[in-house]
Amino acid sequence: MKRRLLLNITLSFMLLFFLSGYIQAQPLFSDIKGHPHQAVIEKWQEKGIIQGYNGRFRPDEPITRAEFAVLLNRLIGYSPQADVHFSDIPSDSWYAHDMLSLYSANILTAIEGKAEPTKLLRLSQARQMLNKALAIETENPNPDGDHNLTRAETILLFDQAIAGFYHQKGAYQGTINGNVIVRKANVSLKNMKIKGNLYIMEGVAEGEVDLDNVKVSGRLFVRGGGKNSIHINNCEINELISTKDKVRIVLANGTSVTFLHSQLKNGIIELGDCKVKNLTILGDGLQVKLKGQSAITNLNVEANQVKIEGEKTALIHQANLKGQAKISGQLTINQALITKNGSHIENPPLQYQLANGVSVKIGEQTTALSKGEESTSSDSSDSPYLPLPPTDNEMLQTHSIPDKTDIPYKTSFAELNLPVEAVFTSNKANHLTVNLNWQENDYNPLTVGKQIIKAKVSAVSGSLPQWVPAEIQIAVTVMAPPLPQTIKVVEYNGAEAHNLLLYRGHDTNLILQIYDQNNTKMKYSTLKEMGAKFEIAEIEGITTEIKTPNNDKEDILLLISVPQDYVPSEVTITINCKYDFLSGGMITKSIFSLVWNASAMIYPPIDLVVNTETNSLETDQGQIHITYTEPDDLSNLQYYKCGFKEVDTEKEIPLNILFFSQSSEATVDQYFDPCIQDVAQEIDPWKDYYFTLTSIGKKPNTSASTTATGKKFRFQEDTDFQKIVFRNSIWLLNIQDDYVELIPDSLDYYYEGQEGKPEKECFCIDVRYKGSQFYEGYVFLENGQIAELQPPTLYTSEEIDFSDFDAFDITFRRAHPLQKLSTPDTYLHLYSFDRWLHAENREIRIK
Known part of the structure; x- marks a missing residue:
């Protein structure tokens, strides 16, 4: 079986990969790298909302009604009614459950009696469905721009509407600027401020959700839960709307609710030392229990068979009974307006009014107001109340x-x-x-x-x-002190790492920082007082350790060691921080990591053949071609190592690189570099070497077969760069909201003892400003003139004063002279030593 591996390396991408000090890990989907919405897509993929197809997401393809329904129902978790069906939805289709669920909830509308699962969805239609699902109005920045919605735009729409999504059990904290969805049971929200709506969704089913010291400035929707379900402790709720039947909602320990609308039937609402300003009961058979110092300012009963029970210390200021209710216990009712027959109030209200023709039981007596009869009062004939006899006791x-x-x-x-x-x-x-x-x-x-x-x-x-x-x-x-909210993984240059690129045979050291709900970095001494302990999930074959400091001046370190023989793969490093303070809690950070080979590059571009059956291959400028053949009995082998072999002695010099074997006829773009620095001590600059490729199977060190190239290489150290003299240079400082670039605009230099400059050469640029390290940049020159560049960049959202130009520290090194020699086939050059650019030889300007 013959396979061909195409390493397509344009100059700019080769240099960018090799010379940059920061290399992004491969995206979770293979077709979203560089997409404007890449970060949002990866975020919701990690949450399990999007799954893609064969490793691809197809972000710019239009989305169908079926695809949108599946994504939306993964957010909310509806179930279909038993009698709902459509002729164009096969019962065994992958979208049947979700489309029927949304139709049952009046979120998805039929089109002339059909579901139309393959019909493309318009932006306006998607907004309408999302608005119905969340009971909100999403903003449309371009009302005249209705169009077929793409898959990427769908995820962006979700991301704009939902700021927090909890789909795994555990405790969560912090401040959320937007709407929050609780999708699964056994979720606990503690010490949290939600500046939007909170949804306890149908996906919670009969499970439990705990809210402790949570402030919801929007509305709290209770759409899931069961008989022991929703516990709301010491919370501040603007408006609570419950719609699921047979749910028990417990409000306790100082919880305050401004508006509570209960549509649930045969459910239970318990109030323990809490206050509700406006409680409206719309579902028959609801039970309300008032314990301790609980108080309801305005009670509106618009349902039947409602049972309200209160202790002696509880209070209802005003009760408006439009339905039938039994109010038992020794609670105090200041005023009551009763407009429907059949209610019973065991402890008589201080004042009450009956509508004409209404009969109720007050205490042990049945009281009625005949039609046409006027209410009377001991104080005034115009009073609308029938008051109880007033007391003469002063209190x-x-x-x-x-x-x-x-x-x-x-x-x-x-x-x-x-x-x-x-x-x-x-x-x-x-x-x-x-x-x-x-x-x-x-x-x-x-x-x-x-x-x-x-x-x-x-x-x-x-x-x-x-x-x-x-x-x-x-x-x-x-109030509780700010508790741990977020774990950040930070590189030594201060940049936050959102994903990692780990190398075989290399150690990686990073910094862990813990931030509280106010987004303030927490001291380790504070974490220690809270009983914080760090854990890191074990990854087979990789050694990980969290090293805690001795004082607040030192950092918490994350140490990662990848062995030389580790098979390259994608892994997720999960870090937990547990603390015992108050009722305890845990925060988690999962960071996607790609284990790869040490970064390196062959340059100049050459046509490299590693195949005994093929003698030549068409040369493409800027590309490296490697063709190889696998025997049939080794068809399952997946990895290939490479190295150099002395032509005369056949001495092997292995390199820290693995290639992935792909499916038949597949072509793959990869970066390739022999990483000569690692083997410099073994290289003889006066000898010729072959490049080798060895099939090693699914695990390293399982030699299978080796072939050698017909190309010869020699190695030469770049000593000429030590003779470079910089006369002057001009740099442009480009300051943006979240990054800063130092762009080389012109370089005036020469080499001592040499006439002219190399036809082509490339400089690596390293920049530091006080305590901040820029990501490495490069500049590619032709005859001394800048032809292409990647400026050194500092990614930061902090405000930094860059007015002290003398504080910039700029160093150069030459990557390659970029000269192809006739004999042998090519030279591969080592890096030169760094050269520092003096302040008097540079001029920095604000762009």
Whole structure:
């Protein structure tokens, strides 16, 4: 079986790969590298929303209704109704479940009675479906630009609408600027601010979701869960909308909800020491339980068979009963408006009003207002209420001591500044100033959440009247400190690494940084106080270690070692940071890594044949061709090593490179370089060498067969570069929002003792500015004139003052003289030593 490997290496891409100090790992999909939406596509692929086909995503192809339905339902997790079907959706098709699910939820509309799965989807149609699914209105920046939606645009649309997507069980924290979806059960959101909507989706099914100290500025949609499901603890919710039947929602420990709309039937809502300003009940059979100091400001019951039970300390300020409800327990109801028959209120409201013809049971008596009969009151005939007899007892109504909220963690008792005096007011408008003696032992500055602090009450003079209590209490809410939120992997030059390129036989050392919810880098001493421990998932064959520092001046290090015989492959390095503080938690960082061979390059371009059956191959400028033959009995071999062999002695010099064997007739673009620096000590510059390629099977060191090239090589060190003299140079500083370039505009130089300059040569450029390291650049010159360049670049979002031009440190080295010699076939050159560009020989200008 014959296979051909084409190494297509244009000059610019060869130099860019070889000379750049930062090399991006291969993308997860083979056809998105360099695409404008590459980062967004990779992000949602890692989340499992997009899967592609045979390693490709086809980003610019239009998307069909079926494809869009599958992607959208992976976000929300609907299930179809049993009686839904279409004639053009085969029951065993890959899109049947998702299209029928979205149709059941009124998200997908039929077209003349058909689903039309293969019909292309327009942008406006996609927006409409997404808006229905999320109950939002996505912005259309170009209302006149409706068109067939591409696959990449689909993912961008999702990314713009959804800022957080949790599809794996675990604890999550931080601030999210946008909408958040919880797709799976056993997800815990802690110490989080969500500046958008939060969706507990159908994919949660009957599982549980916990919210602890979460602030949702948008709406909380509860569409999933079961009888022991949704626990909302110490949270601040603007609007809660529950739609799934038979769900138990527990609001506890200081949770406050401005608007709560319950459409669920036969579900349970429990309130424990929390406040709801507006509760509207729309689903029959709902149970509401009020415990502790729970309070509802406005209760609207528009369903039947509703059961409300409250403890003595609970309060409903105003109840509007448009449906049938039984309100039991000793809770207090200030006012009630009852407009439908059949309700029962065990503990009589302080005031209530009946609509004409309505009969209800108040306490143990049935009360009715006949049609045409007017409501009366003991105080005024115009009153709309039938009040209970008022009490003559004087009691405390208000005092001037507010609760303490948002107290920073570790705030001392003295720093609370609690008043030593207060003004009490009775229900008969009497006022009294009293002394307060606070019980300091009630308070713990290290306890997060609501604490009750009591104070003994004493008279300023004389004795206390009967209506003044001997003790009062207030609530103090201590906020949690910023907790670990994000793990960043950082290179030594300060750039964040979003993926890694690891090399066989090489060690890689990186820095780990932990950021809190405020995106502030955390000190290791703080992490240690929280009981933080680091773990790294084991990867077979690769050694990984996390080294923690001795003090805050040192970094947390990630050490990775890849053995020489490791088979190149794609791996994912997963780092966990667990901490015990409060109820504990864990943050995770997964970073895609490509294990590859040491970067290198043959130059000048040559026609290289490694095949005993082929004597020549058409030469293409700027390309290296390698053709080889595999015996039939070795058809499963996947890897090939290469090296150099002395022509005279056949001494082998192996190189740190592997080639991948591809399917029959496949052509592959690869970078190739013998990495001469690694074997420089073994090279004899006066001897000729062949290039060799050896089939080694699926695992290294399994020799199978070897062939040699007909091309000969010699090696020569580049000593001429030491004679270079730079007279002057002009550089343009290009400062952008997230990167900075130092662009060589002109170079004036010569070589001592030589006339003229080489016809072609290439300089590597290394730049440092104070503590910042630029990624290496290059400049390709023809007869001393700049022909092509890749400027040194610093990627950063920080504001850096670049006005100190003398602080730039610029060094050069020559990669290759780029001269092809007649005998032997070609020379391969080693790097030269670095040459420093003095400040007086350069001029830097702002571009």
